[in-house]
Amino acid sequence: MTKHIFVTGGVVSSLGKGLTAASVALLLKRRGYSVKLQKLDPYLNVDPGTMSPYQHGEVYVTVDGAETDLDLGHYERFTDVDCTQESNYTTGRIYSNVIQREREGGYLGKTVQVIPHIVDEIKKGIKSLDADDVDIVITEIGGTVGDIESLPFLEAIRELRQEIGPENGIFMHVTLVPYIKAAGELKTKPSQQSVSLLRSIGIIPDILICRCEHSLEEEHKAKLALFCNVDRDLIIEEKDVANTIYEVPLDLAKQDVDVYLIEKLGLHVSSLDMSDWEAMVDTLVNPENGEVEIAVVGKYISLQDSYKSIYESLTHGGIANSVKVNVRMIESEEIERKSAEELLKGVDGVLVPGGFGDRGIEGKIAAVKFARENKIPYFGICLGMQCAVIEFARNVCGMEGANSAEFDPETKYPVIDLMEEQKKITNMGGTMRLGHWDCQVQKDTKAYAAYDEIDIKERHRHRYEFNDELKGKLQEHGLIISGISPESGLTEIVEMKPEDHPHFVACQFHPEFQSRPLKAHPLFKEFIKASMGV
Numbered sequence: 001m002t003k004h005i006f007v008t009g010g011v012v013s014s015l016g017k018g019l020t021a022a023s024v025a026l027l028l029k030r031r032g033y034s035v036k037l038q039k040l041d042p043y044l045n046v047d048p049g050t051m052s053p054y055q056h057g058e059v060y061v062t063v064d065g066a067e068t069d070l071d072l073g074h075y076e077r078f079t080d081v082d083c084t085q086e087s088n089y090t091t092g093r094i095y096s097n098v099i100q101r102e103r104e105g106g107y108l109g110k111t112v113q114v115i116p117h118i119v120d121e122i123k124k125g126i127k128s129l130d131a132d133d134v135d136i137v138i139t140e141i142g143g144t145v146g147d148i149e150s151l152p153f154l155e156a157i158r159e160l161r162q163e164i165g166p167e168n169g170i171f172m173h174v175t176l177v178p179y180i181k182a183a184g185e186l187k188t189k190p191s192q193q194s195v196s197l198l199r200s201i202g203i204i205p206d207i208l209i210c211r212c213e214h215s216l217e218e219e220h221k222a223k224l225a226l227f228c229n230v231d232r233d234l235i236i237e238e239k240d241v242a243n244t245i246y247e248v249p250l251d252l253a254k255q256d257v258d259v260y261l262i263e264k265l266g267l268h269v270s271s272l273d274m275s276d277w278e279a280m281v282d283t284l285v286n287p288e289n290g291e292v293e294i295a296v297v298g299k300y301i302s303l304q305d306s307y308k309s310i311y312e313s314l315t316h317g318g319i320a321n322s323v324k325v326n327v328r329m330i331e332s333e334e335i336e337r338k339s340a341e342e343l344l345k346g347v348d349g350v351l352v353p354g355g356f357g358d359r360g361i362e363g364k365i366a367a368v369k370f371a372r373e374n375k376i377p378y379f380g381i382c383l384g385m386q387c388a389v390i391e392f393a394r395n396v397c398g399m400e401g402a403n404s405a406e407f408d409p410e411t412k413y414p415v416i417d418l419m420e421e422q423k424k425i426t427n428m429g430g431t432m433r434l435g436h437w438d439c440q441v442q443k444d445t446k447a448y449a450a451y452d453e454i455d456i457k458e459r460h461r462h463r464y465e466f467n468d469e470l471k472g473k474l475q476e477h478g479l480i481i482s483g484i485s486p487e488s489g490l491t492e493i494v495e496m497k498p499e500d501h502p503h504f505v506a507c508q509f510h511p512e513f514q515s516r517p518l519k520a521h522p523l524f525k526e527f528i529k530a531s532m533g534v
């Protein structure tokens, strides 16, 4: 039977519940259990696909094409277990399922209500991950206890745990123990209050994960145990990490969180080996090969979470090359106001990530031009590939005014365009190429040197494509098509010849969703290597 761990958050948002859930999952996996993770988000959007990154940060894409919360990125990076459509449910998705069923007459004339119908639909979502080969499902409830929106989700986990019993379900509450400078003290009262809120809706946490800046003393733990009704051993400290988020599982393992959880779930505790993870953290903290500086030229730079997986993947590329990666974050519109020369001078590599809409596009194209002309390693991702193709068409092939039809529908040279079938669809929601697509890497290319295999699968999230009809002219001028979709013939990777540029590689997909700390994505690994001048 699949067992469940329910993760709630108290006191404030941004406590790192997702990281905690991911870290616990990693430890349980390393103890030999198959673990799946899931996030329940109490907002009304059906998924975050249509939200601005300013609202939500990055949209993380799963292999099966779900557009999801960025916490799923932590889940996959820590556990290396693929998430799916079932890994992220929002209030909007739950309601939309219930309303659709109501319209179809599925409730047989009953009055449809939050309790039981919405709550039942949430329970169905949680149980959708139960399977013979899944030992433990960890479900993170977004938001903070006390929010009106999260109530149906909390009721659902309360009911579910009642149904499956305490030996099969655990409540883990992540809370804040703030340090009050003026008093020089850690305060447990906010956590007590948040647990009391949980208790008022029938949930008594089994384990408390206490986020804090300073270590908890014995007296704090005793107080929390007594007033929150939690075993003293299950008051766990999660102090701010010194260097990297990848230290979190190691810190939690030192306190045997995983052992307590496994015992509480009545499972067998086998040994834990984290030596490879420790070595990875050590390389990240003490790299052997100095540092490189990478410019990331984007449109949502001011919000760190907008390019979360990109920054993490650059870090992975650094680990793989034992080098520290410093990121110079550049707002593409800033390049339009000043110049690429002024803002990019001195960087070792330039990366243009994905994006939508025309704001800042010319700044990105100027960044590509700067990298190409100055022979600085360039890595274009999705929109970053489209900008590379536009720049190459305009400035190498002389196709004046070349553009993507997304930004200039009247352009004479639509080097990036919608496919014919997509032009006919008016509902934009239905036109994205999402999730895994096969790609064939062409031999004797930089892409092949990176992947060392021909058949790969990468994740997509875009509408526009490299325009096959104009491909000939770009190839004549030296652009190499190094990755092709076997199904459609669409161009997936382009690059410049080694004699023309030391490292100019761009892909239509999003490799950042498949990079892991112990297994950097090959394209990131090679980009960092090139940026080191190796």
Ligand code: GLN
Binding pocket: 353, 354, 355, 356, 357, 381, 382, 383, 384, 386, 406, 461, 462, 463, 464, 465
């Ligand atoms: N806006 C471009 C498209 O829709 C690129 C999307 C992206 O970078 N994810 O094709």
